[in-house]
Amino acid sequence: MSDIVTLGEVADFEIDYLADFQKFKKVRQNLFYTTEGAETFYTYRGEELQEIRSADEYAFFVRQVFGTAARQIAFVSLGCGNAGPEKQFLHIACAEGHPLSYFGIDSSRAMLELAQRNLSAEHFPRTFVLADFTRPDFVERWRAYLLGYEVQLYALLGGTFGNFEQDFIAGVLSRLVPAGHYLYLDVVPQYESEAQNIRLRNRLLHLPQNLSRFFENLLKKLGLDQTCGELVNEEVEEAATGALRYVVQFRIHTPLDFACFGGVAHLEPGESVELLNVRAYQPAALQHFLAGWGFRYLAAYTPDVGNLPHLWQRLLFQKEG
Ligand SMILES: C[S@@+](CC[C@H](N)C(=O)[O-])C[C@H]1O[C@@H](n2cnc3c(N)ncnc32)[C@H](O)[C@@H]1O
Numbered sequence: 162m163s164d165i166v167t168l169g170e171v172a173d174f175e176i177d178y179l180a181d182f183q184k185f186k187k188v189r190q191n192l193f194y195t196t197e198g199a200e201t202f203y204t205y206r207g208e209e210l211q212e213i214r215s216a217d218e219y220a221f222f223v224r225q226v227f228g229t230a231a232r233q234i235a236f237v238s239l240g241c242g243n244a245g246p247e248k249q250f251l252h253i254a255c256a257e258g259h260p261l262s263y264f265g266i267d268s269s270r271a272m273l274e275l276a277q278r279n280l281s282a283e284h285f286p287r288t289f290v291l292a293d294f295t296r297p298d299f300v301e302r303w304r305a306y307l308l309g310y311e312v313q314l315y316a317l318l319g320g321t322f323g324n325f326e327q328d329f330i331a332g333v334l335s336r337l338v339p340a341g342h343y344l345y346l347d348v349v350p351q352y353e354s355e356a357q358n359i360r361l362r363n364r365l366l367h368l369p370q371n372l373s374r375f376f377e378n379l380l381k382k383l384g385l386d387q388t389c390g391e392l393v394n395e396e397v398e399e400a401a402t403g404a405l406r407y408v409v410q411f412r413i414h415t416p417l418d419f420a421c422f423g424g425v426a427h428l429e430p431g432e433s434v435e436l437l438n439v440r441a442y443q444p445a446a447l448q449h450f451l452a453g454w455g456f457r458y459l460a461a462y463t464p465d466v467g468n469l470p471h472l473w474q475r476l477l478f479q480k481e482g
Pocket residue numbers: 190191194195206239240241242243244245246266267268269272292293294295317318319320321
């Protein structure tokens with residue numbers, strides 16, 4: 162099994178994330194996925210991955226990026242998780258003779274171990290990298306790994322793009338993706354029909370109930386006693402990206418002291434801790450937003466989502482330069 166390359170230590174990441182939490186009362190989403198959070202996530206996500214029609218996605222890539230020539234392709238999965246969404250179409254691409262290498266980057270060692278296991282029977286070269294790709298020193302350290310690849314395709318799958326503050330992640334991606342290379346994002350789009358949109362909004366407003374184990378784990382990890390508050394979710398319209406943003410927070414009812422960094426942090430009734438952001442996009446508005454960060458929109462792949470209760474849309478961009 163291929164080794165995990167370390168470009169940073171999880172213990173250091175966690176210290177940063179917890180420091181952030183103490184300072185801004187916001188949880189960086191990485192904290193969900195360390196240790197037991199990795200398995201919990203796939204108890205929800207596993208079903209979605211079964212629905213993906215990988216042959217269609219492979220055909221999309223041949224048309225848009227791979228071409229017929231034997232171009233050396235680096236597929237870089239940012240926040241790769243268990244590598245589930247990309248596994249099948251990369252398998253097909255390799256069987257069809259495309260010379261591709263896989264790079265899975267994640268800040269959770271538990272996730273990288275799932276990805277290693279998941280791809281262990283594949284025939285393409287694989288590199289697993291433990292790193293936080295948003296850290297300022299990441300780009301410099303990373304460049305050396307991709308020398309010589311004619312096509313670099315950076316994928317951010319599983320709705321991960323929608324979890325970050327949008328100017329922050331767009332800035333990170335614009336520094337990371339070299340001019341002429343590709344960015345592949347998957348997002349939850351809004352529907353054309355208002356009736357379907359109402360169902361989607363209802364579903365996203367019920368995230369705390371639908372993902373209850375996920376949030377329970379996180380509160381435990383943060384040392385927050387669940388009985389001192391409640392999970393609430395707000396819907397906000399975000400002007401810059403045209404997205405509906407759902408902000409899940411833990412709102413405190415009774416004064417709460419909790420251990421943090423060897424000290425004690427205090428929360429007063431009425432204060433909230435921001436746990437998770439999820440977005441539902443209007444794709445045209447998102448394309449416009451990313452154009453402002455130097456990404457030219459090329460095409461969308463819209464998978465047939467089978468029995469899923471919402472759509473997925475995968476958007477392909479090329480970095481201008
Ligand atoms: C929503 S999950 C998606 C996982 C996978 N791509 C999928 O679609 O199933 C987000 C993943 O991104 C990772 N992640 C989040 N922020 C990260 C960062 N700054 N650096 C590296 N990995 C990150 C998490 O650990 C987690 O595995």
